[in-house]
Amino acid sequence: MRIxxxxxxxxxxxxxxxxxxSETINHFDQWMRPATMPHFIRIDPLLWDKVQHKSFLKRxxxxxxxxxQGFSLPEAIRLFGLFHLEADxxxxxxxxxxxxxVECRVPLLDQEFVNTALxxxxxxxxxxxxxxxxxxxxxxxxxxxxxxxxxPVFVWAKHGELANSIYDLLSEGxxxxxINQDHLKGFFKDESSLLVNKxxxxxxxxxxxxxxxxxxxxxxxxxxxxxxx
Numbered sequence: 105m106r107i108x109x110x111x112x113x114x115x116x117x118x119x120x121x122x123x124x125x126s127e128t129i130n131h132f133d134q135w136m137r138p139a140t141m142p143h144f145i146r147i148d149p150l151l152w153d154k155v156q157h158k159s160f161l162k163r164x165x166x167x168x169x170x171x172x173q174g175f176s177l178p179e180a181i182r183l184f185g186l187f188h189l190e191a192d193x194x195x196x197x198x199x200x201x202x203x204x205x206v207e208c209r210v211p212l213l214d215q216e217f218v219n220t221a222l223x224x225x226x227x228x229x230x231x232x233x234x235x236x237x238x239x240x241x242x243x244x245x246x247x248x249x250x251x252x253x254x255x256p257v258f259v260w261a262k263h264g265e266l267a268n269s270i271y272d273l274l275s276e277g278x279x280x281x282x283i284n285q286d287h288l289k290g291f292f293k294d295e296s297s298l299l300v301n302k303x304x305x306x307x308x309x310x311x312x313x314x315x316x317x318x319x320x321x322x323x324x325x326x327x328x329x330x331x332x333x
Contacts, residue, residue: 106206112193113213116185118233119226120250124185125178129167132181133160140306141313143287182226189213258311259298261318267292270318278331279321288314 115121123135136159142152163184170180194210201208211217224232229250237246260266271292274283291310298307324331 107209108206109209109211110197111212112197112210113189114233116189117218117221118230119182120228120230124182124226126181129164133163136163138313140310144284144313144317146282146284257315258308261311261315262298270314273318273321277321
């Protein structure tokens with residue numbers, strides 16, 4: 105049996121994501137809103153605002169529920185961040201490893217370790233966690249700036265064959281009438297790259313939006329579903 109160990113969960117339990125350090129619920133909500141999706145999908149602005157507001161109220165309600173249990177706002181936002189594990193990070197790990205017949209372990213989500221991590225103040229640099237590596241990890245790695253390890257699908261969405269597939273499906277498929285074709289063409293004509301060390305946040309978020317639209321459109325085609333907005 106092949107077994108891999110992953111560090112999934114460290115950012116959530118140590119509170120190192122910047123959006124977990126929001127000072128108000130409204131500020132936190134700005135991190136949660138998809139910045140570029142409204143540019144690519146043709147939808148009534150009033151309907152989009154209604155969807156956004158409904159999502160905001162749901163997030164606000166969950167955070168306020170934590171506050172009613174005695175947690176401060178920063179603590180409540182940090183606890184809310186754990187939903188990211190349930191909704192995104194852990195399913196992604198499970199699906200990816202199971203599809204490859206690989207057994208995966210997530211040691212950082214040991215219950216005792218999680219409780220210990222949550223008892224410490226949130227830290228964007230995870231200094232408490234780094235201290236565990238002293239005398240065990242080379243100093244150049246231990247002191248290396250925090251960085252993510254995102255999957256390269258957004259890069260593929262901008263460069264390479266996947267870019268062609270995305271453009272063809274969204275410009276010619278059943279979703280074409282719902283897609284702002286000017287923004288779609290503009291994304292692929294933009295000569296800036298996602299391959300640089302610090303790509304444009306707007307470009308990165310645009311690739312994210314297009315990837316989600318492409319995935320949904322492809323899923324509808326595979327399942328022979330007709331969408332009417």
